[in-house]
Amino acid sequence: MKSHACHALTLVALTAVLSTLAVESVHKYLLKDASFTLLDYIRTFLLNRKGKDVPETIPVSENVNKKEGFVRTSENTVKHVPEPYSEELILEQLTRNYSFFSSSGMAKIRALRVIVVGAGGVGSNAIVSLVRSGVTHIRIIDFDQVSLSSLNRHACATLKDVGRSKVECLVDFIGKIAPWSEAEGINELFSVEKAERLLRVMEDGSKPDYIVDCIDNIDTKIDLLAFCHKNDIPVISSMGAACKSDATRINVGDVSVSDEDPLARAVRRRLKKLGISSGITTVFSAEKPDPKKAFLLPLADEEFERGKVDELSALQNFRVRILPVLGTMPAMFGLAIATRIVTEAGGYPVEPIEGKNRYKVYDSLLQSLAGQQTRIGIKDQRTPWVALSDVQYIIEEVWRGKSPVSGLSTRLTLSRWYPDQELGMQNVVVLNKEEQREHEKRVLLGKEKIEDVYSAEVVRRVLDRFEEEKYYSQFR
Template identity: 60%
Template sequence: MSSKILTCSVLSALATAFLLDWYHKKFEVTTPPTKNTPRKPRKYDDSLIREQLSRNYSFLGEEGLGKIRNTFVVVVGCGGVGSNCIISLIRSGISHIRIVDFDQVSLSSLNRHAVAQLEDVGTPKVECLKKHILRIAPWVTVETHNELFDINNAQPLLMDGNPDYIVDCIDNIDTKVDLLSFCCERNLKVVSSMGAACKSDPTRINVGDISCTEEDSLARSVRRRLKKRGVLKKIPVVFSSEKPAPGKASLLPLPDEEYEKGKVGELSALQNFRVRILPVLGTMPAMFGLALATYILCDIADYPMEPIVGKSRTKVDGIIQSLAGQQSRLGNTEQRIPIPNNDIIYIVEEIFRGKSPISNYSTRLTLSQWDPAKKLSLQNIVVMTKEEQKLHEQRVLKGGEKLESVYPPEVIQLVEKRFAEEKFYSQFR
């Protein structure tokens, strides 16, 4: 009896395997499409699509998701940022997408690529993405262009078929500027990713106009070059306001032996592309890509969205008045505080992380002069609560007590650490 059951089980398994193999051969593309030819979407019952997108329908509504499903998006750059953006867009309902990238999947890119696996190493990034897209959403029309974007092919890549949205995920500054200026000059809707390399703080990722970016050297360089070309339009970008600091990642130099060999430029993937290595924490490009996709989806669906740009949420006026009042009580007749408003925000939120170094409290904050023997400056102003400011003024600034007798060593060390950080940052200001 048991042998009959075993035989039946084996036959059943073989039949299932045969049926699955027949299904894949019948429905999968057996020959790859020619270069740059969009893969025709498989016929797919709309009720199944709606079920797969049911949570998005619940969130964005029938009209909102209807707009998304009818949107044609072009994404240029399919690395860590671009791949995560692309996969999020097609998972969320985008049904027509054109992806552009000249590069191949490398072993080192597996730490940040959205879908690439070991078996994809050495294959074009666009083909890798298409393969995975059609496994997730087989109804999507996918156009792949395994070529380098430049100003000479911008017209067909960005305008053929009248795309609704252009997404810039390029990491080469010259090519990025070419794409953005091309879009702005022709009123094409575009959103851009700035630099995710050397960044690690997820709380500093922002979405805003390129003119409002902070601590992003790529954004600053792009902005300047666009202005030189006369491009003054607003461009929404994703950027990180995280500052460089001692111990954090930075641009890696090439080994001396490579320079000694000569022809260093041959080490880059293409002429004029970067040779030195930008360290990347794999999670950051993914978050940049997800931020891009979320912004695009909400914009297309007309979903209410009011991005808070940068760290300008501190109530500056009250803090300035409090510091000015302290200086007046100390006998300083100068009415104006020699610290710009932007630097007040910088002191509170960047240097002292929005907390008092004395109590670690983050409410009822103000500023106080720290050492009475030194002039008021960015390296002699400390964030405190209002109560701490009053006590500090009584005991240290007016009473003449030494800082070491008023505060424990750990507070003194933390304040000195913050001042040392500001001194380091000042070289970039």
């Protein structure tokens, strides 16, 4: 027993001595070259122990920060260069994605070129999720640094990253989770003057497949969206995630149907002045503002007394006051953006509900149906054929928030479909106002056959929706 104890003590002592030597060696070379990685230190220590000559520093490639894992190609641009990596390992890492999208779908996703403008709470979560989903080519544009207060919502920044460029932080992180990927970070403030250079083509000369707008400054946001719309570049824009807390109200839809969001409202008005009323996909929250909920923080009285309040902004025309942010909400906005991109690019069947949570209009839609009933001669409406509680189900679930005739999702109303059948779930469609008037004139009053008024494709679509509702109604 004593011999075993002595042997154990000897091993502990030897380990302590070796550890001390290792620490001394690491410390020695740490002082000489701060760019050494742990592998460099281990190699140096082993060479030292074998009695071989050790260079004062281990050579590194010019402009390569080995500690950070990226190449600095210019003063404000960093890049993660794809590393040689086994395709077998890539397939294993992405195996769940391949199971979901199939090989053909993943081939399209991995070939995507995506530019993300804004690398804060929304942008960083979108970026990381896109890379984890297999997107291999990505450019990140942001002028800001990681702050202590942004750690509640950033996807990968840590305390050590505070004060560091957001684009560097993300490019470095991408290299750690997908070393085969190509990521470029540009530390610049986007402006319309730079749009051609930053958004038109990727570094390899290819055109971007998607641009993701995660900017919270209204002027810059409008410039970016107008540029993309003018040049037919697919863009997905994040509206305001600040002051939001209800995850059930997050929507993905055209800018024309975004509501209950002050930023979205301002974006719609500004774009309309430029002749753009639709054609831009947005992620927005339909959560209603409430005095009991978070709101834009007021500026201290002493700041107003000092005057020149606009000079408190970090940049000209940028917000001075602070918007409270629940860290989970920007993350969900970012994940919604990434999900939309990969499902669309991968060809996965998704049929989004547009304009969800339009509570203000449901009652008026029901009244429009009642008005139609009166116009076609049905005066006794004491027993409602459709209840108010059914309107949201009919519009959002059965008809996906859009007309089966035109596919439009604005100026919607409800209409009887067949003139000679009882009104109910199997005989109510969603049309826009012009279509309702035409249907009422020709079919409900004019007694024309539906097959003579609408194409076979429209008739089939309506019948399919009725059959689908009939099936699901048994579970309601």
